[in-house]
Amino acid sequence: MAGIEFLSPEGLRVDGRRAHEIRKVQCKMGVFRQADGSAIMEQGNTKVIASVYGPHEVAIRSKSLHDRAVINCQHSVAAFSSGERRARSKSDRRSLEISRMIKETFEAAILTEFAAKSQIDIYVQILQSDGGNMCACINAATLALIDAGIPLRDYVSSCSAGFVEDTPLVDINYLEQGASGPDLSVAILPRSEKVVLFYMDSRMHVDNLERVLQAAVRGCHDVFGIMNRTVREHIEQHVGILDSKDI
C-alpha cells in the first residue's frame, strides 16, 4: 500500500496512537440471559461477541472424557463485519483454524479436571473486524468464561503486534495489518507471564523477535488491567446474590 505513512516522524500512527498504545477497550459481561456466560469485547473498531454454554452433558456420548471436560469452540464472522459484505461459512478453513487455536488456548487455561465428563461450548462471533480479530475473540471468550463461573487458571489476555520502520507497533488495526509486515498475536496468562498462544503471519528477522514479543506482552498486560477492572465491577454489582446465606 504505497503512500500510507504508518509511523509519522513525530511518532504517530495512522489513527493517532503512539507505537506502544493499545486501542480503546470497552467490554461488558452478562449480555445474554440465555447463555451461561457471555461478553462483548470492543478493541477500537473491532467488536466481538462471545457466549459460553456449560459445563453440560456431552452431546455425543462417545466423545466424553472420564477425567476432564471436552472443550468445543466455534468461531464465525458476520457477513457485515468487513468493508465489503461477504457471507462466510462457519466451516471455511480460516474459521476452522481460528476455532482450533482458541480451543487449544483455553484447554491450557481452563481447569478441566473440575468438570469431568462434561462439555464446555464457546461461541465467538466477529461483528466488526478491524484487525486483531483473534485477540479480541480470545479476550471476549475469557470474559464469557468468567461470567459462566467456569474455573480458570488465570485470565487469558491477548494482543497483537507488528513491526514497521524498526519500531514494534502494539495492537495493529486492519490498515497496519496490510503493511506487509509481520503480524504477531500473543496470548498470555498475565500473572505468570506464560505464553499460551503464539501466532505470526508473514516474516520477520529473528533479531527483532524479542522486542516485538515484549511489546505484545506489554499490550496484553494493559488489556488484562481493563478486563480485571470490568470483572471486579461486575462482581460488586452482583453482591446481592452472594451476600445472603442459606438457612
Added chain:
Amino acid sequence: RDFKRMEVEDVDVDGEICVGLPRKRQVVVLEHSLHVVTPGDVITTDTGFMRGHGTYVEGETIKASVAGVVERVNKLICVRPVRTRYTGEIGDVVVGRIIEVGQRRWKVDTFSRLDSVLMLSSINLPGGILRRRSAEDELMMRSYFKEGDLISAEVQSVFSDVSLSLHTRSLKYGKLSQGCLVTVAPALVKRRKTHFHNLPCGASLILGNNGYIWIGPLAAEEQPITDASNEEMMETEMVTSHRDHEVIARLRNCVLALADQKLPLYDTTILYTYDASIGHSARDLVKPEVIEEITSHARQL
C-alpha cells in the same frame, strides 16, 4: 459505563409507541468489606488452609479459579461465583425436564453439569400401589413420563461424578402441567424449610433449588387418581380461567424482575413485588423503570 440503549415497547392500544430510556444504574457501594477475587488471584500463602470450591493450589499458595467472593469457614477457603450451574445436595427440591427415556431410568435436565437420573424404582406408581417394578412397567415408562415433561422431584443421592439421583416418592412431587416455568440463576433460590407455596393471589409456586421456578394455578381439591390414563385425561380437560392466566403471567414477570435486580427469591419477596405491581398492566412489568419501582419494597428485606 453502561451502553445506552433504546427500548421500543409494543405499540400501545391507542397507537402510541412507548420509547423508554433506562435510568442510569445506581452504583452499588459495598457496605461491608467483601473479599472479591478474580481467577488467578492469590488468596493466601498460608499452608494451614484447605482449599474448597472455586480455588486451586499451585505450589504452596491457594489461588482463586473463579470470580467471586471468598468464604472462609475455619480452615476451609472457597470462592463462590456469581453464576454457576446447579450443584445438588441431598434433600433439595428441584424442577426438571425429562430429556430421555432409558432402560429403567429417565434422564432429567436440572441445569446442572451432568444430567440427573430418575430411576424407575424411585417414582410413585399411580394409585399409590407399592409393588416391585416388573418388565411391563419398563415397557410402560413412557406412559408415566415422556420426553419434554416437567416434573418436580427431590434429590435422593449424589453420585461420585456429581450427577444427581432424583425421586418422586411423595404425593407432592410428580408431573407438572397447566402452568409456566421460569428459569433464574440457582444462587437466587435459597434453601428453606418448604419450597411449595400456595400464594393468596391465586397461584401455586414451586421454587426449585436449581433455579427452575414453576408457577401454576391453585390445585383443585384432591381427587383420587385411579390410573395413569385417567390422570392424563383430567389434565388435558382442565381449562384454566383467564383470571388464573393473568395471575400466572404477572407472577412470572415479577419473578423475572426480582432476578433482574439480583434479589433472592422467597415467597415473601415475590408477594411484595406482586402487590406493588397491581397498578401496572402485566405487559408493562418488563420495562426497566417499572422493575425498579416494584422491587423497591422487596429490596428492603
